[in-house]
Amino acid sequence: MDAASDAELVARCRAGDPAAWETLVDRYANYVHAIVARVYRLEAHDAEDAFQDVFMRVFERLDTLRDDDALRPWIAQTARNCAVDALRRSGREVPVDEVPDRPDEGLARLDEAMTVHAALDRLSPQCHEILDRFFCRDESYRTIGSELELPAGTIASRIARCLTRLRDVLEPGRKVQAATSGEKVEERR
Amino acid sequence: MTPEETIAELVRELPAPPAGWIEAAKQLPTVRRELDTLIERIERDERFRELVVADLEATLRAEGVEPTPLVVAHLRRRIAP
Numbered sequence: 001m002d003a004a005s006d007a008e009l010v011a012r013c014r015a016g017d018p019a020a021w022e023t024l025v026d027r028y029a030n031y032v033h034a035i036v037a038r039v040y041r042l043e044a045h046d047a048e049d050a051f052q053d054v055f056m057r058v059f060e061r062l063d064t065l066r067d068d069d070a071l072r073p074w075i076a077q078t079a080r081n082c083a084v085d086a087l088r089r090s091g092r093e094v095p096v097d098e099v100p101d102r103p104d105e106g107l108a109r110l111d112e113a114m115t116v117h118a119a120l121d122r123l124s125p126q127c128h129e130i131l132d133r134f135f136c137r138d139e140s141y142r143t144i145g146s147e148l149e150l151p152a153g154t155i156a157s158r159i160a161r162c163l164t165r166l167r168d169v170l171e172p173g174r175k176v177q178a179a180t181s182g183e184k185v186e187e188r189r
Numbered sequence: 190m191t192p193e194e195t196i197a198e199l200v201r202e203l204p205a206p207p208a209g210w211i212e213a214a215k216q217l218p219t220v221r222r223e224l225d226t227l228i229e230r231i232e233r234d235e236r237f238r239e240l241v242v243a244d245l246e247a248t249l250r251a252e253g254v255e256p257t258p259l260v261v262a263h264l265r266r267r268i269a270p
Contacts, residue, residue: 113202
């Protein structure tokens with residue numbers, strides 16, 4: 001995983017670095033997908049068009065981004081615009097219960113999720129992969145075990161251990177506090 | 190709910206899109222360059238422009254460019270009078 005900041009990635013993309021663009025897509029693919037498919041509830045075909053449209057606009061308009069650290073909100077806004085355009089293009093009647101009545105709330109939750117996903121990039125590649133496979137790609141213990149050549153019986157404990165490590169990354173002061181208060185803290189391998 | 194369960198729920202909030210979508214998005218800079226080349230040709234070659242206007246999708250295929258809805262829409266915007 002490329003741990004470059006968003007601002008660094010944007011600068012490298014502007015300079016024409018193809019690896020930086022791929023990292024940007026990897027970093028934001030789940031986020032954009034969640035906005036178009038979950039917040040705006042686009043059907044799969046429209047969601048795919050909107051998804052590609054978002055990345056095309058981001059690629060074409062990267063030079064217009066004023067604050068390189070504001071990539072995430074800019075992509076979120078672009079995704080909202082593309083989702084609304086896709087809804088209009090589809091011309092379908094949108095049932096009332098499908099209209100995102102509070103897209104801001106949905107986006108706030110996704111924003112929290114993005115912070116957690118950013119922390120995933122700071123875990124070991126093994127932990128990142130097992131959490132990504134289980135929670136994001138919805139793979140079974142059996143599939144994960146077979147792909148990573150691990151006994152299926154150890155997957156659950158690995159996931160639990162990696163979640164604890166993820167929590168450590170998100171709450172860096174926790175281990176120190178726990179140690180001083182006597183709480184048992186799992187040892188890192 | 191334990192803090193780890195809350196974190197797990199947040200990880201789950203962002204499911205991965207199909208792998209093909211991600212690969213296509215990664216190819217956008219290449220596609221964009223191909224489209225720019227096509228647009229230059231459309232601007233200087235009247236016969237080619239007629240072919241594009243007559244059947245954009247077929248012309249793209251003949252040029253080795255997959256006429257996805259995004260590519261077609263993008264090209265139509267760029268060549269609109």
